[in-house]
Structures are given as C-alpha cells and as structure tokens.
Amino acid sequence: MAIDILMPQLGLTMNEGTITEWAKKEGDTVSRGDIVFYVENDKAVVPYEAQRDGTLAKILIQTGQTVPVGTKVAILAEKGEALEDVVSLHLTKESTKEGIANEDNSKTQVVPDASAASSSAEIESKAKLEIQKTIAQQASAIEPAAELGGLMAEGYIPSSPYARTIAKEKAIDLAMLKGSGPQGAIIAQDVIAASASSKAFATEPITQKYEDVKLNRIRQIAAARLTQSWTEIPQFTLSIEANAQGLIDAQSAFKSREEKVSITILLAKLMASALSDYPLLNASWLGNGEIRVYKHFNISIAIDSPDGLVVPTLRDCGNRGIRDLGQELVNLAEKARNRSLSPDEMQDGTITLSNLGMFGITRFRAIINPPQCAIISVGAITRRPAEGGHEGISFVPVIEIGLTADHRIVDGAYGARFLKRFRDLIEQPVLALG
Amino acid sequence: MRTISFSEATLEAMREEMRRDPTVFVYGEDIVRQGGIFGQFKGLPDEFGDRIRDTPISETAIVGAALGAALTGTRPVADMHFADFIGVAFDELANQIAKNRYMFGGQANIPLVIRAPDGINNQAAAQHSQSVEGWIQNIPGLIIVTPSSPATAKGLLKSAIRQNDPVIYFEHKVLYPQKGPVPDGEYLTPLGKAEIRRPGKDVTIVAYSIMVQKCEEVAKQLETEGIDVEIIDLLTLKPFDRKTILESVKKTHRCVIAHEAVVIGGLGAEIAATIQSEAFYWLDAPIERVGAKNIPVPFSPVLEKYMAAQKEDIMHAVYRVLHKEG
Secondary structure, X not given: OOEEEEOOOOOOOOOEEEEEEEOOOOOOEEOOOOEEEEEEOOOOEXXXXXXXXXXXXXXXXXXXXXXXXXXXXXXEEOOXXXXXXXXXXXXXXXXXXXXXXXXXXXXXXXXXXXXXXXXXXXXXXXXXXXXHHHHHHHHHHHOOOOOOHHHOOOOOOOEOHHHHHHHHHOOOOHHHOOOOOXXXXXXXXXXXXHHHHHHHHHHHHHHOOXXXXXXXXXXXXXXXXXXXXXXXXXXXXXXXXXXXXXXXXXXXXXXXXXXXXXXXXXXXXXXXXXXXXXXXXXXXXXXXXXXXXXXXXXXXXXXXXXXXXXXXXXXXXXXXXXXXXXXXXXXXXXXXXXXXXXXXXXXXXXXXXXXXXXXXXXXXXXXXXXXXXXXXXXXXXXXXEEEOOOOOEEEEEEEEEEEEEEOOOOXXXXXXXXXXXXXXXXXXXXXXXX | OEEEEHHHHHHHHHHHHHHHOOOEEEEEOOOOOOOOOOOOOOOHXXXXXXXXXXXXXXXXXXXXXXXXXXXXXXXEEEEOOOHHHHHHHHHHHHHHHOOHHHHOOOOOOOOOEEEEXXXXXXXXXXXXXXXXXXXXXXXXXXXXXXXXXXXXXXXXXXXXXXXXXXXXXXXXXXXXXXXXXXXXXXXXXOOOOOEEEEOOOOEEEEEOOHHHHHHHHHHHHHHOOXXXXXXXXXXXXXXXXXXXXXXHHHHHOOEEEEXXXXXXXXXXXXXXXXXXXXXXXXXXXXXXXXXXXXXXXXXXXXXXXXXXXXXXHHHHHHHHHOOOOO
16 A cells, blocks of 8 residues: 655644655655655754655655645555556545645635634634544554554455354355455354355255156166176176287278277277187076086177167177178167167177276276176276386376176186286287287 | 432432431532532431531542541442542542552451542533543442433442442433433342343443433434344443343444543443453454543533544444444
C-alpha cells in the first residue's frame, strides 16, 4: 500500500504549515528517518522525517504553499510498487477528498475563530475536527501505525475462532472455503453453509432412486458360466514377462509387405505352437476321473461387443496360416460389433486368449471359460528398463503373459513350463518353426 | 409491584436498612439541608435524626471517617455528591479502605458504602460528568456496583449496605427521575450477579447503568431488521459475573460491550480480555467496545453528544460484529 504523507501537526496550536523546502524529489528513495521536507509553522522551521522506507512517488504540495494540518502533501510508494500505478490510483481517489479538504480550508479562512462564526454547524464540524485531530495525534504519538500487510503469513487462512471450532467439529477443511468476513476471513456462517451442503451430499445415497435392469441373454449366460467357473474350478494364475521386440519385428515384416497382422493373431499362432508341447492345457474337465484332450487348437478370442464380452472361436490355429487366421478374426470382430455372431462361431473353443493391452492394462488375472482348462491373459506392450546397452541399462518393449489354469488338470510347474516356452516363442518367433 | 422513581427506590432502600439496622447511618455534603442534589435523601432526617448528617466540603474527611466508623462496627453510607470528587479521597479509598482487611489479618470488617452519582447529564462539563469506575476497578479490595433501574437501585443498595466489605455504589444522574416497576416488600439484588435484560441469539451486548436502556432501544430497532440481541445488565462491575457473560457469548458468538465511560482502560477492556481468554473459540468476530472518546467531557452540548457513545454507535458496533459492515 502506498502511504500518504500528511502535513504534520507540530505542537497543539498549529493549524497549518508552509513547506519551505523539499529535501527529496519525486523518484527519490526514502529511508525511515530521512528528512523529506521542511515545514514552517508560526514558531519555527522543522524538518519532517520519513516514518517508513519507500520511494517518493508524487509531491502534491509545492515549496512555498501553505496547507492545513492533515493535508496530503506527498505520496510514498512502498517497495515493489510501480510509481505510476500508485500515483494514478491516489489521484483518482484524491479528487473528491481534496475537494472536501479545500472546502474545510476555506471555511477556516472565512471563520478564523468561533466568535466570528456565522453558523453554529460550522463551529461544530470544526470543533469535531479538532477533537479527531487531537485524538489521532495522541494515538500516533504513542503507537506507530500498525503495518497490516506483513502480518498475514503465506498460507494462513484468516478465520474466526468460532469458525475454526465448528470446522473442526464438522471435519471441514477451511482451505476449501471462501470467507465472507472482513478481509476475506472465514466466519461461522461460511462453515455452516459448507456443512449444510456437504450434509445434503452425504444424505443423498439414503434417498437415492434405483432401477432394476433386466440383463440381456449374453450377460445372463456369462454370469452363470463365470459363477460356475469361479465356484467349481480350483484355478491358479501364473504370469511371465516377455521381450516383445520379436513380436514387433514380426508385425513390421508383414507391414513392410503391406499386410496387416495384429499382435493378437501372432500370439494366437505362437500360443498354438507352444500348446503342442503342453496339450493338457488344451483340454476340458469331464468329471468321473476323466479329461478330454483336444487335437485341434481352437482358440476362443475375447472380444468386447456392444452386448459385453463375447468369445468367438478361431479354429485350428495350429494348422492355419497367419493371413488366414487374421482375416477370420477381422470377420469375427466385425460380426461381434454387429451382434451377428452365430452360435456355431462361438462353439468348440478349447482355450481362451484375452488381450486387454489396447486399454493400457499391463497385467490381469482372467477367469477360466468352462469347460476349458486354461485362459491366457495378455497385457499392453510397455517399454521398461532392462540390463544391457552401453550405459548398462536399456529400454525394451515388454509384454506380460498370464496363464490361469484348472489345477485339477495341471499343476503350477506344468503351467510354468508352458509359459516359459510361450515366452521363448514370443521373443524368438522363428523357434515356432521347429 | 409499584411504579416509583430511581430516587425514591434508593430512599426506600435507605429507610428499610436504617430501620432494620441501627448501626446504618448516612452523611455527606448537603444531604440533610438539601435532601441531596438529586433528592435522593429527602425525608430521611425526619425519621432518623442525627443518623443522617451534613459534612464539611472535604471528601478526604468523609471517606476517611467512613473507614474509622466501619472499623468501630457501624455501617456508614457516605455520599460523594459527584463521583468525580472521589479523586480527592483517593488515598483513603485506595490505600486505606481497600487494603485494611488484607493488611491487618482480617481483624475487622469494613462494611461501608460510598454512593457516587456519575455520568453525563445536561452539560455538567468535564468535572461533573464522568463515569470513573475505570479508576476504581484497578484497586483490589473494592466492590463496584451500579444499578440501571429503580428496582435494581433499591436491591443493590440494600445488598451493598449489608455487605461486610467496602462497596462503591455508582448511580447515574440521568436515572434519578426515571420511574420503573419496583417489587413490593423486602428483596435484595445479589452482588456479583448480572441479569439478562433481553434474551437473544445473534449478539450479546454487555452494558450497565444508563447504557442498558440505550441498548434496549437499539435492540428494539435491530429486531425490526431481524437481529436478535441479548442484553446483559452487569449490575456488579467488580467482581463482574463472568459466568453469565461467557454463557451468553458462547451462545451468540458475538459481543459488544457498551459503557458511557471512556473506552481506553475501561471496564470493556477487562470484559473483552476475559471473553477472549475464556471463550476465544466461540467468537465469530472481534469483540467491539462502545464508549466515550479519549477526551474530557466537553461543555458544549453538541460536543458532549459527539464525545459520548450514542445509540447509533451501539448499532454500528452490532453491525460490525455481524460482519454487516466493516
């Protein structure tokens, strides 16, 4: 805040003073105690010392001018304030103020003392002014003007004690509130208002309306099958990380021939290859002490359709080529979107592949799709730090493969060996030829 | 219940206590011949003879003799004529009366009352208009009371006379002719107990003496604006009724203290300090004090009004504690 420098009252009888000399000029830096100007009253010439540090922004009363005590003679800008802002702000505010001051001044001249008064109202206002001056002078003589600016520490939330008390009771964070009290202080009504609105929010669930929704057929079947899976099959999950560079390179090789091959198809093909060494995962539980081991690798592909999860079957992945499989998957996905998959197309799966990588999921535990023995869960390819490279560390593309399997049919070690084989094929697809 | 004036109420108190206890006697300047300058002793000489006496114009002698009389086992009531004059007897009051019980092992009771008419009334100027409880409150050993109505004038005066410690009884000059309801028969207004003149929920105003009725008028006005003011009439200024004040402030969360005396160093400061230390976490606004400006009471009626707190000042203080104005 800029500071107004006023004509001081030097002694009880001084009503006005004349500035005889400005010791500082506009733009000068002023330190507390510096002589700013000299003022003459009817007794003496007295230096006026600055009460604060700052910069003399504007001189309002020139040398030789006589003004009443209390008249603004100059404006002092505090550190960091732009002089022109201070001056323009104060001059606009001042226009009315100065008018009043002048009026008073003229009254003083017209009515030099009470005995010559023409109006008692003038005497009254003059006398009240004197009382104000005397009181102000007494006060300022004893205590220096408090500087409010520096008192508000950064991060402090001005708030009334009672506001703090009830905020604590109601567990309301004062920092979340906007104060409506003086200088933006938070007062009790702000806390009470906030509490009322949060209460309304808190009670909403009690009165919340609901709707009973009939599940579609797909959802109902899925629910039944998944409940059966979760409650009847003792299933375990393993996961392994694989360097996905081989997959990416393979995809690039097709791409360079203008052929589009998805990671899912590459994985389905490699999965079939790995399964040929671990046939018990391509099986189903029959009960009665028997399982059925399938000769074809019919991989159910999990697809997100408008009606929810559907798992059309990609048949005989072991014997068919990548282009062929890729084309079929495109067709199945299209049908899934159009809800036009036939029951045939969703039958005879022997194992499921679920890829949530497109959603950024890196790892998940899938639930077996009965009566199958296993489900493979695939996450997104992410770049992760690994040992190697010139600096001893390099970033490599990594894909995480999970296996959830029926423990009645296979053990953890069997699943682990399969996953290791699958990882090797992912990292070096060429091994699938062997 | 009868309707009598404040003066008559104090007269009743004197009469009842003097009849009840032959050791009670009254003396002061111009109280026999004149009946007191506000008529507050009229008729007593007829009934009680030399138990009511005029004295020379010497507050030193009046107050000093009161101590001696009290020490010998009587119950003197000394009149100060104007509260302003109490300063003449300040040593007797502050250094003798207040300290006697403490310095001499409590060998004797000091059952004396000093009646001190105070307050601004019709241009009595700087030396006959003051409220000087602030001078007295800093003296340990003195009880200070001040009534606000005929009923409390009678009840407090009777309690003061029966008290075994010195009591300063300030009575506001403006109140003397005012009439109000006074209970029939014997009653006492207990010392140290404030009364709630008007229950309210929004703001507590602590006031005493003439200020109570000004605050009641302000409260009526504020009621039309939907502001519900609670007014506490202190009655005993020292020791004041902390419990009533604190309970009220804990209910309203806002407090204005109004007295006619100068704000600086006034009773309001002491009450505000008590509230902030004992009910700080119940306050929703800074405590406001309303009182006189820091100058002697001027002779000019215009300036007298300007110097003293008016109803508008109380009203604005209420607005400020309600954050309705800065």
